[in-house]
Amino acid sequence: MRNFLLLIRRYNFFIVFLLLEVVSGILLVRNSTYQRAAIVGTSNDVIGQMYAAYSNVTDYLILGETNRILAAENARLRRADSASFYDPKFEIMKVNDSTGLQQYEYISARVINNSVTRVNNYITLDKGSMQGIRPEMAVMGSNGVVGIVKDVSEHFSTVISLLHSSTKISSKIKKNDYFGSTVWDGDSPQFARLLDIPSHAQVTVGDTIVTSSYSGIFPRDIFVGTVSELGTTGESFKEIKLRLSTDFQKLSYVYVVRNLMKSERDTLEAKSIVVQ
Amino acid sequence: MIGEILVQLIRFILLIFIQVLVLNQIEISGELNGFINPYLYVLFLLMLPVNINKILLLFLCFLTGLTVDIFSGTAGMHASACLVLGFLRPGFLHLIAPREGYETTLKLNMAGMGVSTFLIYAATMILIHHLVLFLVEAFSFLNFFELLLRVITCSISTLLLTVLSQFLTQRNREVAK
Numbered sequence: 001m002r003n004f005l006l007l008i009r010r011y012n013f014f015i016v017f018l019l020l021e022v023v024s025g026i027l028l029v030r031n032s033t034y035q036r037a038a039i040v041g042t043s044n045d046v047i048g049q050m051y052a053a054y055s056n057v058t059d060y061l062i063l064g065e066t067n068r069i070l071a072a073e074n075a076r077l078r079r080a081d082s083a084s085f086y087d088p089k090f091e092i093m094k095v096n097d098s099t100g101l102q103q104y105e106y107i108s109a110r111v112i113n114n115s116v117t118r119v120n121n122y123i124t125l126d127k128g129s130m131q132g133i134r135p136e137m138a139v140m141g142s143n144g145v146v147g148i149v150k151d152v153s154e155h156f157s158t159v160i161s162l163l164h165s166s167t168k169i170s171s172k173i174k175k176n177d178y179f180g181s182t183v184w185d186g187d188s189p190q191f192a193r194l195l196d197i198p199s200h201a202q203v204t205v206g207d208t209i210v211t212s213s214y215s216g217i218f219p220r221d222i223f224v225g226t227v228s229e230l231g232t233t234g235e236s237f238k239e240i241k242l243r244l245s246t247d248f249q250k251l252s253y254v255y256v257v258r259n260l261m262k263s264e265r266d267t268l269e270a271k272s273i274v275v276q
Numbered sequence: 277m278i279g280e281i282l283v284q285l286i287r288f289i290l291l292i293f294i295q296v297l298v299l300n301q302i303e304i305s306g307e308l309n310g311f312i313n314p315y316l317y318v319l320f321l322l323m324l325p326v327n328i329n330k331i332l333l334l335f336l337c338f339l340t341g342l343t344v345d346i347f348s349g350t351a352g353m354h355a356s357a358c359l360v361l362g363f364l365r366p367g368f369l370h371l372i373a374p375r376e377g378y379e380t381t382l383k384l385n386m387a388g389m390g391v392s393t394f395l396i397y398a399a400t401m402i403l404i405h406h407l408v409l410f411l412v413e414a415f416s417f418l419n420f421f422e423l424l425l426r427v428i429t430c431s432i433s434t435l436l437l438t439v440l441s442q443f444l445t446q447r448n449r450e451v452a453k
Contacts (some may be wrong), residue, residue, distance in 0.1 A: 013330045017363045020338045021356055027345075028352030028412065054297055 050238070051197055055112075059252075066252060073142040104219050104259040107131055112156075116189040123147060123159040125254065133157045136217060138257040144223035144245035145182075145211060146171060146254050157256075163189050163248055170215040170270065171224045174208040178188045182224055182242065189248045192225065194240040199233045209242055216265055219257060284324065288340070291317045296347040311426055314433040315354075317344055318405050319441060321361055322398055323373035327380045330366055337362030350413075361401055368400060386442040398438050399431070406431045 113124035127133055129152045139146040139159045147159040163184050172179035180196035207227040213220035221244045231239030294316040341355030386394045406427045413425055
């Protein structure tokens with residue numbers, strides 16, 4: 001026993017080293033989600049606050065850019081405002097139209113996580129079910145389409161970015177209303193492809209592509225992008241490359257679109273299909 | 277004594293902040309990603325007093341590593357690397373000690389140790405720390421040469437920052453005088 005104690009005294013440095021190393025080894029091996037939650041949980045407040053403060057500072061650094069985007073958007077909205085048009089027909093329509101009913105609501109949200117480099121990219125927003133966000137709502141930036149809400153928690157939501165292999169956005173050529181779907185081929189975050197446009201449709205480089213309202217998720221006429229390249233015309237469909245209007249690499253604020261009449265439309269459409 | 281502890285504490289907080297808020301955020305797109313990630317916080321462990329209690333040194337290493345771990349969500353990785361550094365530090369200091377031994381007031385920085393000794397000391401310790409860190413991170417020797425290359429490039433970047441910080445603080449002190 002005495003020898004044992006002597007041994008411990010003699011090698012206490014090494015023993016403490018081994019002990020602590022074993023502790024960190026255990027931490028390392030059991031670094032499952034649970035462990036991480038347990039460790040980080042104890043200091044979550046401190047660290048969370050610190051990262052929030054950090055984000056406040058970095059937000060401040062891009063304030064100029066954010067301001068510029070907002071100002072540009074204001075200008076565009078003002079231009080689109082009915083007060084900027086001289087259109088008597090519009091006035092009449094407004095009078096006769098008894099359904100002056102709001103169909104879409106916009107919830108602004110901040111992008112707190114975003115990626116563009118993977119094949120399936122997701123975006124995280126700082127608003128959730130508490131602010132009225134539900135799965136399958138459309139997400140748009142001030143320059144156009146961004147994605148579709150996938151999951152929602154109380155305060156956060158994840159968005160399937162347009163830059164995702166399974167995203168399909170119902171879109172149309174603005175000038176002649178031929179519709180197709182926009183998909184992303186996993187290559188550059190600036191380009192996408194427009195499928196299902198019939199080969200007899202007239203398309204030229206520079207044409208504007210906007211959303212159609214066929215899917216019921218996006219309101220109509222939201223900017224998707226412009227035609228940048230025309231591929232070979234196939235038997236029945238054209239191959240079209242789009243330059244996306246949204247710059248996904250500097251996304252900071254977006255709007256979530258709530259369609260107030262979605263459930264009504266969905267039930268009606270479901271009924272029709274059943275009757276068939 | 278209390279002044280010394282205060283200095284160390286301030287250095288600890290400052291280095292952890294720099295590490296977590298600046299250096300951990302470095303992301304270089306393309307080929308070089310992962311090759312230039314300095315871990316400057318080891319400077320705190322390098323600059324602990326020369327006559328510090330060995331057991332205390334180990335616990336400080338563990339604590340420092342764990343703090344960085346908590347902030348980067350990698351439980352145990354930095355802690356184990358720092359521990360190895362703490363375990364080898366007294367022996368290595370003994371190895372490179374001058375013939376008459378260290379004075380207890382010696383500061384373990386560039387001004388106190390001399391440029392070449394400090395460089396040898398810092399480079400060795402940083403290399404050991406980074407080697408253990410990346411080994412633990414990879415956990416297997418799958419791509420050993422890439423790993424080794426990462427250890428070397430990251431060590432160089434850490435060492436550069438270390439030397440830079442030495443010049444910065446030295447200059448401040450001279451100005452203060």
